[in-house]
Amino acid sequence: xRDRMIHRxxxxxxxxxxxxxxxxxxxxxxxxxxxxxxxETWERIQRxxxxxVAVDASYPPxxxxxxxxxxxxxxxxxxxxxxxxxxxxxxxxxxxxxxxYDALRVERVDLILSxxxxxxxxxxxxxxSHSYFNAGQMLVVRESEGSISSAEDLQGRxxxxxxxxxxxxxxxxxxxxxxxxxxxxxxxxxxxxxxxxGEIDAVIADAVSVYQFHREHGGIKIxxxxxxxxxxxxxxxxxxxxxxxxxxxxxxxxxxxxxxDQLRVQWF
Amino acid sequence: xIRELLTTRKRELAGYLLRVLVAVAVLAVAGALPKPIIMMxxxxxxxxxxxxxxxxxxxxxxVEEWKIQRTLQLVREMxxxxxxxxxxxxxxxxxxxxxxxxxxxxxxxxxxxQGLKVVARLDFVPxxxxxxxxxxxxxxxxxxxxxxxxxxxxxxxxxxxxxxxIIWNEPNLSFEWGYRAVDPEAYTELLKVAYRRAKEANPDCxxxxxxxxxxxxxxxxxxxxxxxxxxxxxYDAGAKEYFDILAIHSYGYVYPADDPPADNKINFARxxxxxxxxxxxxxxxxxxxxxxxxxxxxxxxxxxxxPYQRIVYTIQAxxxxxxxxxxxxxxxxxxxxxxxxxxxxxxxxxxxxxxxxKPIYLEIQNYARGATDWVAGSVR
Numbered sequence: 042x043r044d045r046m047i048h049r050x051x052x053x054x055x056x057x058x059x060x061x062x063x064x065x066x067x068x069x070x071x072x073x074x075x076x077x078x079x080x081e082t083w084e085r086i087q088r089x090x091x092x093x094v095a096v097d098a099s100y101p102p103x104x105x106x107x108x109x110x111x112x113x114x115x116x117x118x119x120x121x122x123x124x125x126x127x128x129x130x131x132x133x134x135x136x137x138x139x140x141x142y143d144a145l146r147v148e149r150v151d152l153i154l155s156x157x158x159x160x161x162x163x164x165x166x167x168x169x170s171h172s173y174f175n176a177g178q179m180l181v182v183r184e185s186e187g188s189i190s191s192a193e194d195l196q197g198r199x200x201x202x203x204x205x206x207x208x209x210x211x212x213x214x215x216x217x218x219x220x221x222x223x224x225x226x227x228x229x230x231x232x233x234x235x236x237x238x239g240e241i242d243a244v245i246a247d248a249v250s251v252y253q254f255h256r257e258h259g260g261i262k263i264x265x266x267x268x269x270x271x272x273x274x275x276x277x278x279x280x281x282x283x284x285x286x287x288x289x290x291x292x293x294x295x296x297x298x299x300x301x302d303q304l305r306v307q308w309f
Numbered sequence: 310x311i312r313e314l315l316t317t318r319k320r321e322l323a324g325y326l327l328r329v330l331v332a333v334a335v336l337a338v339a340g341a342l343p344k345p346i347i348m349m350x351x352x353x354x355x356x357x358x359x360x361x362x363x364x365x366x367x368x369x370x371x372v373e374e375w376k377i378q379r380t381l382q383l384v385r386e387m388x389x390x391x392x393x394x395x396x397x398x399x400x401x402x403x404x405x406x407x408x409x410x411x412x413x414x415x416x417x418x419x420x421x422x423q424g425l426k427v428v429a430r431l432d433f434v435p436x437x438x439x440x441x442x443x444x445x446x447x448x449x450x451x452x453x454x455x456x457x458x459x460x461x462x463x464x465x466x467x468x469x470x471x472x473x474x475i476i477w478n479e480p481n482l483s484f485e486w487g488y489r490a491v492d493p494e495a496y497t498e499l500l501k502v503a504y505r506r507a508k509e510a511n512p513d514c515x516x517x518x519x520x521x522x523x524x525x526x527x528x529x530x531x532x533x534x535x536x537x538x539x540x541x542x543x544y545d546a547g548a549k550e551y552f553d554i555l556a557i558h559s560y561g562y563v564y565p566a567d568d569p570p571a572d573n574k575i576n577f578a579r580x581x582x583x584x585x586x587x588x589x590x591x592x593x594x595x596x597x598x599x600x601x602x603x604x605x606x607x608x609x610x611x612x613x614x615x616p617y618q619r620i621v622y623t624i625q626a627x628x629x630x631x632x633x634x635x636x637x638x639x640x641x642x643x644x645x646x647x648x649x650x651x652x653x654x655x656x657x658x659x660x661x662x663x664x665x666x667k668p669i670y671l672e673i674q675n676y677a678r679g680a681t682d683w684v685a686g687s688v689r
Contacts, residue, residue: 099611138652156609160651205606205616205668214665227617247608 363391388677447487
């Protein structure tokens with residue numbers, strides 16, 4: 042019995058010593074001023090004064106070549122603003138969508154800013170910024186509408202969609218759990234036009250189409266949260282930790298100070 | 310004292326024994342859990358007004374058997390008789406002479422059970438058959454016989470289940486030729502090897518040459534070469550006797566299915582120009598299979614059309630394929646992907662990764678079931 046008591050005391054002492062050592066090591070690491078994170082991409086951008094941005098210029102209004110031949114769009118203006126904040130010039134590298142990630146991997150560019158949807162499968166390969174735009178499907182009602190605040194309120198209503206679109210797909214899914222009359226139109230603009238005229242009660246359409254219609258015609262509003270999410274993000278290499286941090290800081294600031302809203306109004 | 314110690318020891322031993330027994334029991338139960346059983350079901354047949362309808366499935370990276378089966382059921386229920394599926398050489402023969410048929414067998418058996426005709430695309434060079442730091446599209450002449458061996462093994466293994474085999478994919482694009490300058494003469498040599506070996510395995514099989522991509526790139530372009538020029542050079546190199554059917558890709562981009570063809574334009578009817586090249590080379594009786602094609606309805610991609618246009622154009626294209634007597638089948642790219650690709654390519658599919666059928670699927674299904682109001686009922 043005495044042996045067991047001694048054994049227990051030794052065990053307790055050992056646990057206490059090991060715990061103390063672990064705690065000390067942790068405090069040492071936490072309190073020792075460490076090296077700032079190293080980011081060769083950020084260093085190169087600062088050294089050369091140029092940030093190389095990959096875009097696929099075939100996605101108006103985010104990035105496209107206008108009639109005079111200029112590269113323009115929401116993302117292009119956003120990239121210029123980021124460059125201004127970082128104190129560097131922006132060099133656009135036009136690459137087809139299939140080659141965007143490869144261009145980043147081989148460091149031909151510093152980042153991808155090209156209406157790029159967040160892709161969970163690639164998060165072990167690249168780092169994504171905060172989302173700067175949600176291109177998902179929205180529920181839209183007339184500006185004066187007060188009784189529809191989410192898709193749950195569509196029971197018994199008249200709902201319009203672009204025939205064959207993802208809004209159409211979503212509305213057919215909703216029809217599995219509730220009843221409403223579904224009307225299909227050739228384009229989202231036509232569906233939204235009919236909505237504005239009061240012939241239907243709601244429309245499910247993609248965000249860009251909704252913003253574009255609102256800018257040109259008004260009379261509609263987004264009701265409730267997005268029906269689907271399709272967040273656009275900026276991709277960098279995983280090793281570009283400083284650049285990623287600066288991008289995230291900038292996106293938060295540009296969202297808070299209304300710059301992203303201005304861009305939306307300007308381009309959609 | 311000793312008695313106490315012995316008793317304690319016994320208790321400890323009993324404790325250990327009890328834990329081991331519990332662990333064994335847990336493992337036994339876990340190991341005995343029945344695996345999900347996928348019943349093949351009775352053989353089915355496709356019912357359709359148009360026997361030339363096909364889709365390109367993407368089952369290469371689909372792991373779960375029920376998803377493979379469900380995909381192929383949906384293909385049959387839509388009314389498509391043909392599927393093109395990719396069988397990567399590097400997956401099946403990771404080591405020279407050692408073949409893993411498990412996944413390919415699973416896909417093919419389910420397809421055959423659904424009454425579908427399978428067209429096998431054969432490429433993807435394994436690491437052992439190419440130099441280090443090359444892409445899986447890179448195959449030098451030294452390894453043509455290795456590819457031939459694979460083709461022989463594949464055709465032999467699937468005799469009675471697959472009759473159609475595509476030799477390579479889009480060899481007129483540099484990317485698909487291992488980022489080298491495209492080389493119709495070298496491709497023709499590869500085709501000759503593959504043809505000979507396929508016929509040795511099954512003289513009744515059909516060897517499809519090409520898989521040519523539609524492009525207007527001229528001679529000297531670093532990215533590719535016009536399909537029309539590439540095909541002519543194949544003939545000049547003696548390809549005529551080494552394929553039974555020509556495989557081509559035919560995308561409509563922003564043009565309707567009835568948009569007339571032109572040398573400098575990529576549209577669906579470009580297939581007619583390809584056929585003219587065959588006629589000029591005394592090969593007009595040979596058929597063409599469009600093994601990839603169709604339209605995209607991404608909301609903003611500049612090469613896409615509106616969703617309603619995709620529906621109308623796709624059905625019109627199936628109709629045109631029926632009218633083209635030299636056309637064996639029109640295969641739409643693509644039916645479904647195992648996971649969303651999160652880019653414009655998702656807007657080529659007919660069914661989402663979550664197995665939600667898109668409106669285009671339902672419209673095609675109506676057409677295949679004999680509906681005649683698909684144009685009148687569509688929004689134009």
